[in-house]
Amino acid sequence: MRFFHILADRFEELAELPAALPAAGFVWIGSGRREFEVHREAMQAFLQRGAGGAIVDLHVSDLLNNQLPSHFEDTSWYDMLVFRRLATTQAGKALFVDENHGTLASARRALESIDTSPVGFAVFDRVLITVHPADCQVREFFAQRLTQHSHESDLRGTARLPANPADLMLRMVNHMVDSYLDLRRLLTRQLSTLQAELLNPKSRFDDWQVLLASRDALHMLEDTCEDQRSAIQEWIDALDEWPPETDPGAQRERELLRVRSRDVLEHIERVLAHVRRLQQSAEAAVQMHFSALGHRTNDIMRTLTVLTAIFMPLNLVTGIFGMNFDFIPLIHASTGFWVTMGIMAAIAIGLGSYFWRKRYLGTHVRP
Numbered sequence: 001m002r003f004f005h006i007l008a009d010r011f012e013e014l015a016e017l018p019a020a021l022p023a024a025g026f027v028w029i030g031s032g033r034r035e036f037e038v039h040r041e042a043m044q045a046f047l048q049r050g051a052g053g054a055i056v057d058l059h060v061s062d063l064l065n066n067q068l069p070s071h072f073e074d075t076s077w078y079d080m081l082v083f084r085r086l087a088t089t090q091a092g093k094a095l096f097v098d099e100n101h102g103t104l105a106s107a108r109r110a111l112e113s114i115d116t117s118p119v120g121f122a123v124f125d126r127v128l129i130t131v132h133p134a135d136c137q138v139r140e141f142f143a144q145r146l147t148q149h150s151h152e153s154d155l156r157g158t159a160r161l162p163a164n165p166a167d168l169m170l171r172m173v174n175h176m177v178d179s180y181l182d183l184r185r186l187l188t189r190q191l192s193t194l195q196a197e198l199l200n201p202k203s204r205f206d207d208w209q210v211l212l213a214s215r216d217a218l219h220m221l222e223d224t225c226e227d228q229r230s231a232i233q234e235w236i237d238a239l240d241e242w243p244p245e246t247d248p249g250a251q252r253e254r255e256l257l258r259v260r261s262r263d264v265l266e267h268i269e270r271v272l273a274h275v276r277r278l279q280q281s282a283e284a285a286v287q288m289h290f291s292a293l294g295h296r297t298n299d300i301m302r303t304l305t306v307l308t309a310i311f312m313p314l315n316l317v318t319g320i321f322g323m324n325f326d327f328i329p330l331i332h333a334s335t336g337f338w339v340t341m342g343i344m345a346a347i348a349i350g351l352g353s354y355f356w357r358k359r360y361l362g363t364h365v366r367p
Helices: 033-038 040-050 057-064 090-094 104-112 138-156 165-178 180-199 208-240 248-321 336-357
Strands: 002-006 011-014 026-032 071-074 079-084 118-123 127-132
Touching (some): 002 138, 033 040, 033 057, 165 208, 165 248, 180 208
Antiparallel strands (some): 118 127
16 A cells, blocks of 8 residues: 655655645545555544545445446545456466467457456545555556656756646546457457468367456456447546635636546547457357358359269279170270270360359359
């Protein structure tokens, strides 16, 4: 658990949870889920003293729930947002040979490396509480980034620090949405590997479990993105219902929150559109696979039919000369066998040439 004090031009980490709120700025408490569960009584007491009220028990249970979908709820003294991140584990980033090649085994492990754990936000007027999974790097990333912005503010005199807890929450949510880039590359390579196996004419693809798992993963990601979109849309609706500000600086901060919220919503829409394109691509690959199988089957049946048509007159000739009659032309002649063989060869060559010109024996069928 880490504690930070954020001012307009300064960002500092606190050694422990302060006894009371500082006179200016706001406090950010970044906690792991287990740490939040252990220290929630101390945080509740801190919020009761300085933030106008503690987090209600139902929302505490939501913040501790690892399976909760993205959603938004508000009260009169704080807002709560649960946002499921889209990420991949470190093991999933090194599964492929290069940017374009992989194997079915790596594709299976890529699906297993997708992580959609929730991150919880409790947004007060001057306090932000974030509850992260154990392996989430969002807190460390923003602690380092805000420290860098604080140093730049000291050197250049320009502040890039968040103005309030809601601003910091939206920055973190936007970062989690943009981190989908790594997952997008992983999914694209995984699906490209499956498509290559499906469409390879020399491959006998039979690992349908991977394909079904891929489709289920894409459906899960689509549901996750839709929940994210609904949560952010509800946040935007709640933001519009906030009491109007009379101070010009506060009005500007409110408008910046609206702009950043709409930007986050737009990014989620892009992610959702990409997931749906991947779904369409996977479905198209399956359809093309079965079309290719049908085409190859038709080629085989056409070839067998042509060979049958060629050998049918030859069987007729051999059947005629095999009839039990005393006199059959050429049967008693010394050259009868060779004449008959020549006729049969001429018939076979003639029919073969005819079917070849019609492309019944080629790789393409004449329309």
